[in-house]
Amino acid sequence: MLIQLAWKNIWRNKKRSLIILSAIAIGLTCGLFVSAVMYGMWDTTIRNTIDKELGHYQLHSNEYKAENLITNYIPNGETVIDSLQMQPAVVAVSGRTIIEGIAASPTSSGGVRIIGIDPPDEQKVTTLYQYMKQGTYLDTVKANTIIIGEKLAEKLNLKLNSKIVLSFQGLDESIVYSAFRIQGTFSSESSAFDETTVFVRQTDLFALLNHPIIFHEIAVRLDSDKELTAISGQIQQNFPGLKVETWRELAPELNMVNDMMSMYLYIFLGIILLALLFGITNIMLMSVLERVREFGMLMAVGMKRIKVFFLVIFEAIALSLAGGVIGIIFGSILTAIFAHVGIDLSIVGEGLSSFGVSSMLYPSLPWTIYPTLTFMIIVTAVISAILPARKAIRLKPSEAIRSF
């Protein structure tokens, strides 16, 4: 009954109710969309980092974690890989050989991380092969081919099919030099990665080192990251001599963003609701002051003060939820549209890539935001209505009935 009366009461002044309802709807539509852009941006960055580089988790030798020397490789790497491939939830495994070295061209040089891969295995774990800008991924039988980042190519003034000289320390501590032919260039949307990372075939690398293939890093892709911690814990138990780390531990800054993302969203939406709170309070106060005689009558005929209190509260909740639901629907529609077509920010792509952020954004929102936001709207409505409700119940019926 109270709810029915509250709903009918808010439409007594249609214009005023529509104004505040629109304010709530527009505020929440914009708030949700902006939140979706922010959330989508960071979600995409995290996904890209996992997809292009890290995988869901990695294994290293403990010594390698302390000092990434070429000699600190994973013992019996092939056995470890075979064992990992038998694990349920493991989709793909890629063993990598990682050597710090120098890349040089006739005009310039720079420090690089040389990653030796088995291209078919690597393609199952990471998606870097999808980001080739020129040429092809490492899939030919030609020896000594290399793929480098566009940023590095620019820095060394090299192009497709150019020669690039890599120098690095071998297992016997001697310096190894070799020339590689650029088969392709990639752009991963992280300019730091593109400038400092090169990929070669493991077979080419170990032909130069004159050593059987060794792995410094084993990257693993799971079918989902839902049980990441549990699975990595299990793997750690199986290989106590190795350091098993999830992407959260490998990229703690991204992990922090991932954990904080939801909180930032709620804070942002909370600020919008706080601003709307004052408007709702104002409207409810006006509504109560206009109905002083009616409230006096209601209490006179026997409506308890607690019911009068809740009547005002329910009116605020009804008004806020009506606007809130419209805002959530429109915000979700807007998010869904742009989640499909994307937002092209290539105009500021350079700046974004320096943070490892893609220039093509796909807004998204976690499903948990909807019930939480609904709850926040109700709380906002209740808080905004407390002052007007108190005003209503403090009326003296005998005076209120006779007021003008």
Add this chain to the structure above:
Amino acid sequence: MPLIELKKICKTYSETKVPVEALRDVDLQIDKGEFSAIVGPSGSGKTTALNIIGGLDDPTSGQIIVDGHDISTLKKDEMINFRLHHIGFVFQAYNLIPVFTARENVEFIMLLQKISKEEREKRAIELLTAVGLADRIDSRPSELSGGQQQRVAVARALASHPSFVLADEPTANLDSKSAISLLELMEVLNHEYGMTFVFSTHDSRVIKRAHRVITLVDGMIASDVANNAAHED
């Protein structure tokens, strides 16, 4: 035992610089079945007396016993509950909830009393029919005339099975025809159903029909006479 008994009721308003004695040592008894009017000039205390009888205001001193209950000792929420179950009200204006229909307004009181839906609906229709508004059950107050709205207010006042009905200037905003029609309705309810009505009024049409006229002057009962002409009518 009288239905309403005021014993040495005093009411002083201290909000102003000079305290105002609205009622001074008022002793009054009203029996069941009465059709009485409290009259007097502006400032005589008639509205204050009605408010105190209805529990809408507290006396400064004295005792008020309604239907066997000493209501001067009741707390605010206990008083609200008492009004709900024992007293029906008809005000001068703003009696009805504008967003509810006539039926919903009458049902509202019974809703507060937690009466079942079936019984509420049945009684609401009965009461609205009794007040002559069977064809306006689903009309909102804005669709009713002043007289019709007051009839709905009477129906609502009776919905809670009150011990008596307090009517504060019920005809003040009505034209002659509507006012007479309303008063005739109340007379019928008094005569046929024994419902007690207590009016606060300075409307001569009401005074003419009241069976007893209690005159207040300066907060004291100046006269308390039976209106034999009204009785005979």
